[in-house]
Amino acid sequence: MNLAIAQIRRIFCGSLLMLIGLALGGIFPEKMMAQQPGFGDVRANETENDTLSLPPVRQRVVEADTQFVHYFLFDQPFRKHDLLDDPYRNRALHFDLARGRPLEYATTGHLGGAAHPMLLEVPNEIGFRPGIEDYRLYWMKIEDQPYFRQHRAYSDLMYAQGSLQDENTTRAMFSTQFDDGVNLSLEYRRINHQGNYNRQRNFNTFISASLSHFSEDGKWYNFGTFLSNAVLAWENGGITTDTLFNVEFFEDDRSLIDVFSENAESRQQQRAVYLSNYRLLSKANIFGLELPLYLNHYMSFGNRFFRYSDNSPNPEYYKDFFQSFAGMRRFLEVATHEQRLGIAIGSIFNTESTRQKNYLTANLLWVSHRVRFDPESFRSRQWFVQASAGVSPGSFLSIEAEGALGLGDDSGDARLNARADFSIGRGPELYGELHFLRRAPSLIQNRFPSPEGYVFNSDLPRYTHSSIGGGLRWEHLFLDASFRQHLLFNLHYFNEDGKSDYLDETVAIPQLRVSFKPDLGPLVLHSHFFWQQQSRRELGIPSFYLKQRVAAMGQLFDQALDFQIGLEGLYFSGYEAKRYFPALGNFMLSDRRVESTFRAEPFLAVKIQTFEAVLRFENFGYIFTDRIDYQFDGYPLADFQWRLMLRWQLND
Numbered sequence: 342m343n344l345a346i347a348q349i350r351r352i353f354c355g356s357l358l359m360l361i362g363l364a365l366g367g368i369f370p371e372k373m374m375a376q377q378p379g380f381g382d383v384r385a386n387e388t389e390n391d392t393l394s395l396p397p398v399r400q401r402v403v404e405a406d407t408q409f410v411h412y413f414l415f416d417q418p419f420r421k422h423d424l425l426d427d428p429y430r431n432r433a434l435h436f437d438l439a440r441g442r443p444l445e446y447a448t449t450g451h452l453g454g455a456a457h458p459m460l461l462e463v464p465n466e467i468g469f470r471p472g473i474e475d476y477r478l479y480w481m482k483i484e485d486q487p488y489f490r491q492h493r494a495y496s497d498l499m500y501a502q503g504s505l506q507d508e509n510t511t512r513a514m515f516s517t518q519f520d521d522g523v524n525l526s527l528e529y530r531r532i533n534h535q536g537n538y539n540r541q542r543n544f545n546t547f548i549s550a551s552l553s554h555f556s557e558d559g560k561w562y563n564f565g566t567f568l569s570n571a572v573l574a575w576e577n578g579g580i581t582t583d584t585l586f587n588v589e590f591f592e593d594d595r596s597l598i599d600v601f602s603e604n605a606e607s608r609q610q611q612r613a614v615y616l617s618n619y620r621l622l623s624k625a626n627i628f629g630l631e632l633p634l635y636l637n638h639y640m641s642f643g644n645r646f647f648r649y650s651d652n653s654p655n656p657e658y659y660k661d662f663f664q665s666f667a668g669m670r671r672f673l674e675v676a677t678h679e680q681r682l683g684i685a686i687g688s689i690f691n692t693e694s695t696r697q698k699n700y701l702t703a704n705l706l707w708v709s710h711r712v713r714f715d716p717e718s719f720r721s722r723q724w725f726v727q728a729s730a731g732v733s734p735g736s737f738l739s740i741e742a743e744g745a746l747g748l749g750d751d752s753g754d755a756r757l758n759a760r761a762d763f764s765i766g767r768g769p770e771l772y773g774e775l776h777f778l779r780r781a782p783s784l785i786q787n788r789f790p791s792p793e794g795y796v797f798n799s800d801l802p803r804y805t806h807s808s809i810g811g812g813l814r815w816e817h818l819f820l821d822a823s824f825r826q827h828l829l830f831n832l833h834y835f836n837e838d839g840k841s842d843y844l845d846e847t848v849a850i851p852q853l854r855v856s857f858k859p860d861l862g863p864l865v866l867h868s869h870f871f872w873q874q875q876s877r878r879e880l881g882i883p884s885f886y887l888k889q890r891v892a893a894m895g896q897l898f899d900q901a902l903d904f905q906i907g908l909e910g911l912y913f914s915g916y917e918a919k920r921y922f923p924a925l926g927n928f929m930l931s932d933r934r935v936e937s938t939f940r941a942e943p944f945l946a947v948k949i950q951t952f953e954a955v956l957r958f959e960n961f962g963y964i965f966t967d968r969i970d971y972q973f974d975g976y977p978l979a980d981f982q983w984r985l986m987l988r989w990q991l992n993d
Contacts, residue, residue: 579975613643
């Protein structure tokens with residue numbers, strides 16, 4: 342018996358040492374190989390015939406299962422993208438759009454729900470806006486729609502599963518190219534998320550279907566896309582207390598916590614068809630270059646609505662928005678039709694170059710909205726002049742700018758974005774940026790009708806936001822550092838009662854931003870930092886933000902498997918946390934200030950070619966303390982939740 346136990350112990354210890362050796366060999370392959378005897382050491386004791394009988398040492402060559410996945414974005418024909426251009430060490434390794442980016446969005450902890458940016462940036466949309474879906478980060482948008490250019494079919498599958506069955510995310514994308522230049526792309530996304538508290542759940546479904554056609558003679562480029570976004574959310578309005586059960590996240594006690602609304606539900610939906618085509622006319626002389634001249638026509642037809650209902654409303658929670666004890670209803674619907682005609686000068690859709698630096702576009706856009714905001718309805722018609730240009734006098738300098746100007750009733754709306762890049766060889770690149778936006782308030786900011794009149798009916802002035810700054814980018818060091826000065830005038834916001842208001846003053850916000858991802862061999866060290874002067878709580882942004890990833894990389898099984906194991910942390914401070922008001926579909930002021938918060942998440946990621954698996958443990962650390970982590974007032978984040986993500990990209 343003792344001999345058997347000893348034998349088992351020797352086998353176990355030997356296996357453990359072998360696994361440790363494999364891991365060390367994956368992380369430090371050069372050092373492990375250096376400790377092995379070379380062929381010269383062996384041949385010293387061998388005969389010439391024995392030496393000749395040794396097989397040659399060859400490097401294992403594996404053909405990539407997915408490669409050359411190139412695409413263009415809608416209405417951005419002068420820039421080509423590659424889905425596989427980021428090295429594995431720089432991948433997001435996250436399933437959540439709000440958190441898988443270097444600069445995260447603040448969330449309610451409810452996947453697929455309301456989110457708010459932490460970094461202050463100049464908005465880009467002008468003209469009529471309902472204002473409801475401003476923070477629907479998870480929606481599929483036409484400006485993010487890819488159009489692929491490749492000769493092999495491409496598939497991208499992702500599935501993420503949480504600790505509960507009703508906490509999962511699915512994404513599937515397929516694209517194929519036909520011989521006649523037609524490309525078909527389909528994409529499906531689904532979020533099914535049971536929230537952390539009583540009466541909190543999301544069902545999000547996003548579908549897109551796209552057709553693109555490139556004629557063989559290069560004279561026609563045609564695009565068509567159907568988009569559908571649908572969100573069904575059970576909205577509880579947040580919890581009513583700051584005291585949580587000690588074992589809330591390990592048992593079913595979370596369903597016992599009181600919330601402001603136990604019968605509220607919101608539905609949001611958007612469906613639209615977008616059509617665009619380019620026709621080559623002739624050559625044009627611009628910036629001293631002979632470039633192709635295209636005629637462009639674009640049109641879209643879409644419908645979107647927002648419906649909110651509560652069968653047993655709490656008058657203390659809804660305040661002036663309250664209607665009757667029989668129930669609360671809000672409905673907003675917008676039907677939109679767009680027509681645009683213009684020209685484009687430049688070598689568009691050029692697969693030989695990643696970015697075209699000499700181009701010019703000019704367009705006239707007409708937009709019609711048919712609006713129903715119970716109990717009123719009306720129409721809105723708008724005209725805009727749009728233009729964009731890029732010029733590169735040499736390889737060291739490039740300048741790009743784009744803008745739009747409203748006409749008629751929207752003559753006060755305008756936007757301008759300009760950027761200049763200066764670089765010499767492989768050294769650092771200097772750049773300067775200018776952003777300007779002036780726009781009218783959204784519909785939901787201007788008024789909120791009800792059967793008894795208006796909850797509020799404001800005549801808010803136009804909002805103006807500008808920023809100027811510059812920075813340094815060094816691709817060889819993966820370093821990007823920049824400074825911006827923001828100026829905001831007539832800032833629109835919702836006060837503590839959910840009513841719209843504005844700041845009749847100029848708010849100056851200096852901002853420093855740094856991203857550093859050095860190549861340290863087997864060590865991964867990613868740092869994303871920003872500081873912005875938080876001078877007004879109406880902004881709802883933190884003053885300091887630091888996101889850090891520390892991990893070790895390695896390879897196993899003859900370099901067939903890559904892995905990362907590490908920790909990702911997020912720290913921010915000086916945050917004036919807003920409150921999400923579901924009946925408004927927006928955020929309003931609160932009295933909560935988050936002085937500082939830190940979140941740590943251990944993770945393990947493995948990759949075999951383009952198959953990836955990531956296991957994450959979210960909000961690890963709060964289970965050992967009594968602290969409650971907030972990003973929005975009334976919505977504390979859950980402690981220690983695990984999630985497994987699987988993703989596979991494949992060429993047929």
